[in-house]
Amino acid sequence: MESFVILVLMCSSLSIFTMSQGVANTISATQPFKDGESLVSSGGTFEFGFFSPGNSMKRYVGIWYKNVAYKTVVWVANRDVPLIDLSGVLQLSGQGDLSILDNANTTIWSSNSSKPETTSPVAQLLDTGNLVVRNQDDNEPEKYLWQSFDYPGDxxxxxxxxxxxxxxxxxxxxxxxxxxxxxxxxxxxxxxxxxxxxxxxxxxxxxxxxxxxxxxxxxxxxxxxxxxxxxxxxxxxxxxxxxxxxxxxxxxxxxxxxxxxxxxxxxxxxxxxxxxxxxxxxxxxDACDSYAKCGPYGTCNSDNSPACGCLDGFVPRSSEDWYSSDWSHGCMRKTQLTCEYGEGFRKYSNIKLPDTSLSWYGKNMNLNDCEQLCLKNCSCKAYAILDITRKSGCILWFKELIDMRQYSDSGQDIYIRLAASDLAASYRSSQGKRLIRSIVIPVLSLGVALLGLYVSWQVFKKQMQLPPRRTEVNVVHSREQDFINENWNKNLDLPLFGFDVIAEATDNFSVANELGQGGFGPVYKGKLKDGQEIAVKRLSKNSRQGLEEFKNEVFCIAKLQHRNLVRLLGCSIEAEERMLIYEYMPNKSLNFFIFDEKQSILLDWPKRFHIINGVARGLLYLHEDSRLRIVHRDLKASNVLLDYGMNPKISDFGMARGFGGDETEANTKRVVGTYGYMSPEYMLDGIFSLKSDVFSFGVLVLEILSGKRNRGFNNPDHKLNLLGHAWMLHNEGRPSELIDESFENSGHRSQALRSIHVALLCVQNNPEDRPSMSTAVLMLSSEIAMPQPKEPGFFTERFDVSSSSLKREKSSSINGLTVTLLEAR
Known part of the structure; x- marks a missing residue:
C-alpha cells in the first residue's frame, strides 16, 4: 500500500511538472528551445514553437492560435529560410538576440535585437500573440528589446x-x-x-x-x-x-x-x-477597386454598365478607346483651365477621394480656408476636407485626379476646379434637374417620356460621331499618327507636342529656365497652359547622343508606369527638333544633395533610406516587372531625380536596353555609361546584364551612405576609391566609419550598416555573386541572414588602360558625364 501511494505521488508530481512545462510562456538565455517544445501564452490563446505548414515537410518557427479547431499560423520567424529537419534550435543570447540554428549550427534567422543595457533577457509569448524580448524585471512595452508585432508577416x-x-x-x-x-x-x-x-x-x-x-x-x-x-x-x-x-x-x-x-x-x-x-x-x-481602372478624372461605379464614366465637366480623352471599353486614358476637361476670373469648384458627392500620394494637407483649416487656398493657386485642381468627424483639415490636389469611384451611400465630397463656362453649364444642369424633380415629372405623360428617350438617342448618336476635341496643348496620340518623319514603324500611346507649344512653355527656351546640361543636351523647365510644370530635354546638335538614343528612350519608357521612374509625358519631333517632355522634378537630382556639404544636411537617414529603397524598387520593376526586362546601363546619382516629397525617380533611359525571352546578358562594342558606376565585365569586355545595374546600384548606395563620390574619393591613409575604402573598413570591422557624419548618430546605425552590407554584395567583382534586385530589396527591408561579400570590382583608382582614346574619355568624364563611345577591349 505504501509503495502504491509513493507511485501515485510520483505520477502526480510528474503530471504537475509536465503541465507546468506545457504552459510555460517564457524562454531564458540559458535555455535552448528545441523542435518539439512549445510556449503557450498565459491565457491559453496562442502557442509558439516549430511547425510544418500544410503538406510541407519543412520546419518553421512561428505563432498560431492554440484553441481553434485547426492550426492557424499568425507569424513566422524564418519564413524565407526554412529548416529541413527536426534538429532546429531557437536560442536567446545574453544580449537579447533570438536566433534559429540549423543542424550545422548555422544561424538562419536572427532578431538582431541586441541592446547594450540588456540584463537577464527573457523571451515571452503574450496573450495578444506578441512574442517579446525584454529584461526579466521590466514589463513596460516601451522598453521591449524586440517584439514580433514590429515585424508582421501576412x-x-x-x-x-x-x-x-x-x-x-x-x-x-x-x-x-x-x-x-x-x-x-x-x-x-x-x-x-x-x-x-x-x-x-x-x-x-x-x-x-x-x-x-x-x-x-x-x-x-x-x-x-x-x-x-x-x-x-x-x-x-x-x-x-x-x-x-x-x-x-x-x-x-x-x-x-x-x-x-x-x-x-x-x-x-x-x-x-x-x-x-x-x-x-x-x-x-470588386472591379472598381482596381487601381486607376477608369484613368485620370474618370470614376468607377459598380452599379453602372459600363462601370466607368467621366465626371460632369469632363469628356473621354480618347472616344475611340473609351467606347471600346479601354478606359485607361481616362477623361479630360471640356474646357481647359486658364486661371482667369470665373473659375470655381463643382461639388461631387459620395466619392472615393483620388490618390493622395502627391497631395498637400493642412490639419488646422476649415473648408472655406481650403477653398480660398486652392482658388489662389492656379495649379490646384481640387480640394476636400481631411477629417469628416471634426469637419476640419484640408487636402489639396495639384496633379491629375486618379483612382476615383462613386459610391451610393458612402464616400466623401470633393470640390473640383472647373472653367467658368463649364461651371455655369453645371449650375444650369443642376437647376434643371431640380425643376424636373419638383414640377415636370408629376405631369409627364408616357408620350413625353418616349419623346425624351428619342431625343436622348439622337444626341447620343451625334456624340458618337463627333471626333474627340483637341486640347490647347496640341496633343496627338501616336497610334493615330505614326512618327512619319523618321519612318518609325512602332506605334506608341504617347502624345506629340508642337514645337510652338514647348517654345511658349519654356519662354522660348530662355536661359533663365535652363535646369542643366546632360550628354543629350540642355534641359529646360516649362509650364503648359493648363498649369502643368514640365521638364524639356532638347537634343543638342552637338550632342554626343543622337537620334538612336532619342528613339531608344521613347520606346523604352513610353509605357513604363512606376512611382520610382520619371514619367515621360510626350515628345516633339517637328522639323529638325527632337525633344522629350517629362514630369518636372522640383528637387533636382540626388547628387545635388548628397555631394554638397550644405544640402546634404537636409537628407537625414530616413530620407536617404527611403531613396535607397525607392531606387531599388524602380530597378526591380525594370528588371522583373516591366513588359521587357530593361537594363538601364547608366544608373548614377545625377540620374536619380527627386520630386516634391523627396521621392526618387530613375531617369535618362537613352542608354537602356531591353531583354526579351530568355535573354540574360548581351555583348556590345559600344560601351556606354559613367566611370565609377560601370561594372568590370561591362567596361572591360562589353558584357552587360541585369547584374550590371546591380553593380551601379551598389556604388550609388555607398555614395548615399557616405556622401562621397566613388570617383575622386581620397583618403590620406590610402589611394583606394570609395569601393576599396568600404571593403577595407568592412574587413577591419569598422564599417560604421563609412557613414556620413550628418546622420551617424541618428539612431539608425543597424539599418545603415545593413545597407552597407547589401551594397558590398552588389559591387562584387563576379556578376554571379551579386544578388538580383528582388533579393537586394528583400535584404534591405527585412532581417534575413546575408552572405559575406567578396572582393568588389574596381576597388582602386589604378586602371590598366592602353587605349589613348579611352584615356581621353576618362579624363572628360570625371564629373560624372555619361560616356557614350568607348571601344571595349
Missing amino acids: TLLPGMKYGVNLVTGLNRALTSWKSGDDPSRGDYTNQLDVNGVPQFFLRRGSVLTFRSGPWNGETFNGMPNSAENDIYTFEFVFNEEEIYYTYKLSRSTVSRLVMTSDGKLQTFTWLDRIKDWNNYSTAPM
Missing part, C-alpha cells in the same frame, strides 16, 4: 501597430504567403505610404493594384466596409513621430486580418458554433 492582430515609425524608419507591412504550404514572401504586399496624405497601397510585386484611400476620421475613404461596428473599434494615429492604424475588439471574439496569397485583404472572425473562420470583410471588393 497577419494583423488586434493591438498591432500597422504603419510607420517616423523616428526609427520602421514600416510595418503585410506580405502574403506564396501558398498555404509555403510561408515565404509571396507576390502581394500592403504597406502604408506616407507621401502626401497617408494611405495604404496594395501591390503585386511593384505594380499598384489597390489603394485604401486616406483616413477620414472614421475609416479609410476607399474601404467603407471597414467602419467601426459592434465587433471592432479603430484608431489612426497621425503625428510627427508615428503614423499607424490599429484596431481592438469590442467583445470576446477571435479575429485577424490577413493578406492572402491571391491578393485579398480579408478580416476573419472565429465562429465556435461551426468551428470555422468567417470572412467578415474583403478588400478589394
Whole structure:
C-alpha cells in the first residue's frame, strides 16, 4: 500500500511538472528551445514553437492560435529560410538576440535585437500573440528589446501597430504567403505610404493594384466596409513621430486580418458554433477597386454598365478607346483651365477621394480656408476636407485626379476646379434637374417620356460621331499618327507636342529656365497652359547622343508606369527638333544633395533610406516587372531625380536596353555609361546584364551612405576609391566609419550598416555573386541572414588602360558625364 501511494505521488508530481512545462510562456538565455517544445501564452490563446505548414515537410518557427479547431499560423520567424529537419534550435543570447540554428549550427534567422543595457533577457509569448524580448524585471512595452508585432508577416492582430515609425524608419507591412504550404514572401504586399496624405497601397510585386484611400476620421475613404461596428473599434494615429492604424475588439471574439496569397485583404472572425473562420470583410471588393481602372478624372461605379464614366465637366480623352471599353486614358476637361476670373469648384458627392500620394494637407483649416487656398493657386485642381468627424483639415490636389469611384451611400465630397463656362453649364444642369424633380415629372405623360428617350438617342448618336476635341496643348496620340518623319514603324500611346507649344512653355527656351546640361543636351523647365510644370530635354546638335538614343528612350519608357521612374509625358519631333517632355522634378537630382556639404544636411537617414529603397524598387520593376526586362546601363546619382516629397525617380533611359525571352546578358562594342558606376565585365569586355545595374546600384548606395563620390574619393591613409575604402573598413570591422557624419548618430546605425552590407554584395567583382534586385530589396527591408561579400570590382583608382582614346574619355568624364563611345577591349 505504501509503495502504491509513493507511485501515485510520483505520477502526480510528474503530471504537475509536465503541465507546468506545457504552459510555460517564457524562454531564458540559458535555455535552448528545441523542435518539439512549445510556449503557450498565459491565457491559453496562442502557442509558439516549430511547425510544418500544410503538406510541407519543412520546419518553421512561428505563432498560431492554440484553441481553434485547426492550426492557424499568425507569424513566422524564418519564413524565407526554412529548416529541413527536426534538429532546429531557437536560442536567446545574453544580449537579447533570438536566433534559429540549423543542424550545422548555422544561424538562419536572427532578431538582431541586441541592446547594450540588456540584463537577464527573457523571451515571452503574450496573450495578444506578441512574442517579446525584454529584461526579466521590466514589463513596460516601451522598453521591449524586440517584439514580433514590429515585424508582421501576412497577419494583423488586434493591438498591432500597422504603419510607420517616423523616428526609427520602421514600416510595418503585410506580405502574403506564396501558398498555404509555403510561408515565404509571396507576390502581394500592403504597406502604408506616407507621401502626401497617408494611405495604404496594395501591390503585386511593384505594380499598384489597390489603394485604401486616406483616413477620414472614421475609416479609410476607399474601404467603407471597414467602419467601426459592434465587433471592432479603430484608431489612426497621425503625428510627427508615428503614423499607424490599429484596431481592438469590442467583445470576446477571435479575429485577424490577413493578406492572402491571391491578393485579398480579408478580416476573419472565429465562429465556435461551426468551428470555422468567417470572412467578415474583403478588400478589394470588386472591379472598381482596381487601381486607376477608369484613368485620370474618370470614376468607377459598380452599379453602372459600363462601370466607368467621366465626371460632369469632363469628356473621354480618347472616344475611340473609351467606347471600346479601354478606359485607361481616362477623361479630360471640356474646357481647359486658364486661371482667369470665373473659375470655381463643382461639388461631387459620395466619392472615393483620388490618390493622395502627391497631395498637400493642412490639419488646422476649415473648408472655406481650403477653398480660398486652392482658388489662389492656379495649379490646384481640387480640394476636400481631411477629417469628416471634426469637419476640419484640408487636402489639396495639384496633379491629375486618379483612382476615383462613386459610391451610393458612402464616400466623401470633393470640390473640383472647373472653367467658368463649364461651371455655369453645371449650375444650369443642376437647376434643371431640380425643376424636373419638383414640377415636370408629376405631369409627364408616357408620350413625353418616349419623346425624351428619342431625343436622348439622337444626341447620343451625334456624340458618337463627333471626333474627340483637341486640347490647347496640341496633343496627338501616336497610334493615330505614326512618327512619319523618321519612318518609325512602332506605334506608341504617347502624345506629340508642337514645337510652338514647348517654345511658349519654356519662354522660348530662355536661359533663365535652363535646369542643366546632360550628354543629350540642355534641359529646360516649362509650364503648359493648363498649369502643368514640365521638364524639356532638347537634343543638342552637338550632342554626343543622337537620334538612336532619342528613339531608344521613347520606346523604352513610353509605357513604363512606376512611382520610382520619371514619367515621360510626350515628345516633339517637328522639323529638325527632337525633344522629350517629362514630369518636372522640383528637387533636382540626388547628387545635388548628397555631394554638397550644405544640402546634404537636409537628407537625414530616413530620407536617404527611403531613396535607397525607392531606387531599388524602380530597378526591380525594370528588371522583373516591366513588359521587357530593361537594363538601364547608366544608373548614377545625377540620374536619380527627386520630386516634391523627396521621392526618387530613375531617369535618362537613352542608354537602356531591353531583354526579351530568355535573354540574360548581351555583348556590345559600344560601351556606354559613367566611370565609377560601370561594372568590370561591362567596361572591360562589353558584357552587360541585369547584374550590371546591380553593380551601379551598389556604388550609388555607398555614395548615399557616405556622401562621397566613388570617383575622386581620397583618403590620406590610402589611394583606394570609395569601393576599396568600404571593403577595407568592412574587413577591419569598422564599417560604421563609412557613414556620413550628418546622420551617424541618428539612431539608425543597424539599418545603415545593413545597407552597407547589401551594397558590398552588389559591387562584387563576379556578376554571379551579386544578388538580383528582388533579393537586394528583400535584404534591405527585412532581417534575413546575408552572405559575406567578396572582393568588389574596381576597388582602386589604378586602371590598366592602353587605349589613348579611352584615356581621353576618362579624363572628360570625371564629373560624372555619361560616356557614350568607348571601344571595349
